[in-house]
Amino acid sequence: METDMTRGNPLPIILKFTLPLLIGNIFQQLYNMVDTIIVGRFVGSDALAAVGSTGTIMFLVIGFSQGMSTGFTVLTSQRFGARDEEGTKRSVANGILLSLFVVLIMTTVSLTFMRPLLKLMNTPANITTDAYTYISIICMGIAANVFYNLFSSYLRSVGNSRIPLMFLVFSASFNVVLDLIFIIVFQLGVAGAAWATNVSQGISAILCILYITKKVPVLTPLKSHWKLHRYESRIQLSIGIPMALQFAITASGTIIMQSAVNLFGSIAVASYTAANKFQSMVIQGMIAMGQTMATYVGQNYGKGDIGRIRRGVRVAILTEIVYAVVCTTVVYLLLPYALRLFFSKDVDITEILSWAKIYSYMCAAFYIPLGTIFIFRNAMQGCGYGFLPMMGGVVELAARMFTAILAIRLFSYPIACACDPLAWLSAALFTGISYVFVMKKVEKNRTYRSAGSSL
Numbered sequence: 001m002e003t004d005m006t007r008g009n010p011l012p013i014i015l016k017f018t019l020p021l022l023i024g025n026i027f028q029q030l031y032n033m034v035d036t037i038i039v040g041r042f043v044g045s046d047a048l049a050a051v052g053s054t055g056t057i058m059f060l061v062i063g064f065s066q067g068m069s070t071g072f073t074v075l076t077s078q079r080f081g082a083r084d085e086e087g088t089k090r091s092v093a094n095g096i097l098l099s100l101f102v103v104l105i106m107t108t109v110s111l112t113f114m115r116p117l118l119k120l121m122n123t124p125a126n127i128t129t130d131a132y133t134y135i136s137i138i139c140m141g142i143a144a145n146v147f148y149n150l151f152s153s154y155l156r157s158v159g160n161s162r163i164p165l166m167f168l169v170f171s172a173s174f175n176v177v178l179d180l181i182f183i184i185v186f187q188l189g190v191a192g193a194a195w196a197t198n199v200s201q202g203i204s205a206i207l208c209i210l211y212i213t214k215k216v217p218v219l220t221p222l223k224s225h226w227k228l229h230r231y232e233s234r235i236q237l238s239i240g241i242p243m244a245l246q247f248a249i250t251a252s253g254t255i256i257m258q259s260a261v262n263l264f265g266s267i268a269v270a271s272y273t274a275a276n277k278f279q280s281m282v283i284q285g286m287i288a289m290g291q292t293m294a295t296y297v298g299q300n301y302g303k304g305d306i307g308r309i310r311r312g313v314r315v316a317i318l319t320e321i322v323y324a325v326v327c328t329t330v331v332y333l334l335l336p337y338a339l340r341l342f343f344s345k346d347v348d349i350t351e352i353l354s355w356a357k358i359y360s361y362m363c364a365a366f367y368i369p370l371g372t373i374f375i376f377r378n379a380m381q382g383c384g385y386g387f388l389p390m391m392g393g394v395v396e397l398a399a400r401m402f403t404a405i406l407a408i409r410l411f412s413y414p415i416a417c418a419c420d421p422l423a424w425l426s427a428a429l430f431t432g433i434s435y436v437f438v439m440k441k442v443e444k445n446r447t448y449r450s451a452g453s454s455l
Contacts, residue, residue: 014289023169054135110139133191171203182195247393261416366421393427
């Protein structure tokens, strides 16, 4: 079920590849969204706030690990596009071995510094215990998260976006069942929600491994490939580390924003959490398009077709603009109804809505620049350039930090909510300019190589 993205009309190829990713991303969001809904309804609003207050930490820890492992698969995509089967297998084995080190380091570091981080974030005292319980268990499952994302990224690198979707739908459904059993039947509270997530993602990883070994020989390394290769390690780390740092830098900005929101109490935190979960679900199409461009650009870069890369990026941007307009409309129309999913009937939804509207409506006005970030960032990474996408994260961090500090000093919730929109606008400008620079450099390098080979 591999897909060659180096020929044919870019638009249908991109859309066909993106649709399974979109569905898969939505189901992946269900891991946390279902946790949040069930916790809010059956444990309480304080427990919901506790789970929500750790969302940015999860983004930091899991995002760093995912960024590293996803970066390892760019080389695989390039070699598949270049029809280098031996090199593809070698890159797979090398990426798996490097990911083992990532898991070990990230699990140890995250569990060691979790309590001080929660305190630094101004986590309200009445939710600190539940917040620590939930996030520490999630960190114990970093291995499941990393290897599911690694193997599903390997499948996507050869143009297969359907099989990871099938496995994800199954495990997301299983996650719902486990949530209900652990939280309602066994009364495990937020710990049950965290364990349900870990087990479900672990199953996804195992299913991906079984499928690859049986059905995708190009991604199945031989015994001779199972060692760390210096060249592959250098390339994969040069892409993976900047991608991981990009996630970490962006997440650091969201942690600062969460710290500002936490100052307004558990009701504000719960409202922001529910609104943010709804938004995360709505914008998954933008993220899916970005993931598609990483594979599309990676394969075409491996083939050396720069013109096709440019055409694909233009098509993706136009598609993202249309999608962003639809998302904005959905948020404005459905937010009040979506919020009711997260809270029991005894909660005053009017008070929740007053906090949530400020954040959601402000963000919705900036969905177009947000969508372009995913396209430009992943296009550059598909070409093997990791530094400038990482610096885009630095720009986001600076914008969020400035806005959050201003919100804390002025004790203004609307200013705290403006952290995301201003970060998106700043990063969109930076990554757009960076993409133009990278493409000129790629084209120039190709011209030199062509001239050299003709001599």
